[in-house]
Amino acid sequence: MRGEPLDAEMIVSATEELLRRHGPEKTTVLDVARLLGVSHGSVYRHFPSKAALREAVIRRWLDRVRDDFAAAAQDAELSPPDRLRGLLTTMFAAKWAKAREDPELFATFRVLAAEHSTVSSGHVTFLLTQIRTVVGDGIAGGDFAAGEPEAIARAIFNATSRFHDPTHAAEWHSPETEAESADVISLILDGIRAR
Amino acid sequence: MRGEPLDAEMIVSATEELLRRHGPEKTTVLDVARLLGVSHGSVYRHFPSKAALREAVIRRWLDRVRDDFAAAAQDAELSPPDRLRGLLTTMFAAKWAKAREDPELFATFRVLAAEHSTVSSGHVTFLLTQIRTVVGDGIAGGDFAAGEPEAIARAIFNATSRFHDPTHAAEWHSPETEAESADVISLILDGIRAR
Structure with missing residues (x-):
């Protein structure tokens, strides 16, 4: 060096x-x-501090997947329901891959999430913003029922905790996880679509 | 003695x-x-064994709340959507109260849940059965859209992990938890109701 x-x-x-x-x-x-x-x-x-250093590592590590999420959320070829399904599926798959392939950095991320560090809450805000954008577009275009995009995005985020919250990482190894997440996404899409 | x-x-x-x-x-x-x-x-x-003893304590401790859950699920005065809301609300409130008022026994329950003990999986089966019963009644009566009650119950259980899974106990202190759980229940009810 x-x-x-x-x-x-x-x-x-x-x-x-x-x-x-x-x-x-x-x-x-x-x-x-x-x-x-x-x-x-x-x-x-x-x-x-050591904490600042650890946060910088996880910030950069999280930044690497943000572009994928944003691409899934913004794909102009797709309808808002398909964009929302794509965004959530991409988001879960990215978390599962990180937990499996990069367990030590994932453990660091878990520590920061448990401490409600600014990196972790910034990441949550980023995800909520992506979801809110698709929900807002879906409401504007008539695919989704009228409502407050911010509150709906939060409910979607909370209803999918089992598939993206690092506290559930130990369960993601289960072979049923993918099918179970697809069922929850379908339940959510049925919950928000226009009637 | x-x-x-x-x-x-x-x-x-x-x-x-x-x-x-x-x-x-x-x-x-x-x-x-x-x-x-x-x-x-x-x-x-x-x-x-010590493990068997610990399981017996938690089994009895969980049994004490089962009657409340069953009563909420079976209230014949209410429509299936209201019964489902009542059941989920009762189930979350019971978990939050136990985590807050009985932290040491709750910690024991968390250990058993993490170990997938028969007590913990029996409790999950009990909860799924309660949810499935209400969902089945709602489908039969036309309140809920047609579907497979077993799979729908599992999706509802997974979509509400954040509010009943002991791994999330540290978040339940937050003053927003109750409102957030109500929003997720509404999202689920919109997702399963007949169109």
């Missing part, structure tokens, strides 16, 4: 690597500094 | 008392025997 100026992105990458190897409990600022061959003071200059 | 013959009920009561005082981790068969003034062999004669 010597020769290159130390920037925040390099620190986040090193921390991500260590979190993946050792998990959220055992990764310290000193470990990060050691991996980068710098003093821990240099790390602190960019991130005031 | 001397003089009285030792029966399973007395052992379960003593264990419940100890679980409430010390929590699931710290309550042993020896503690139970000591509280009752008997040998631990006498306890083992009724319950083959």
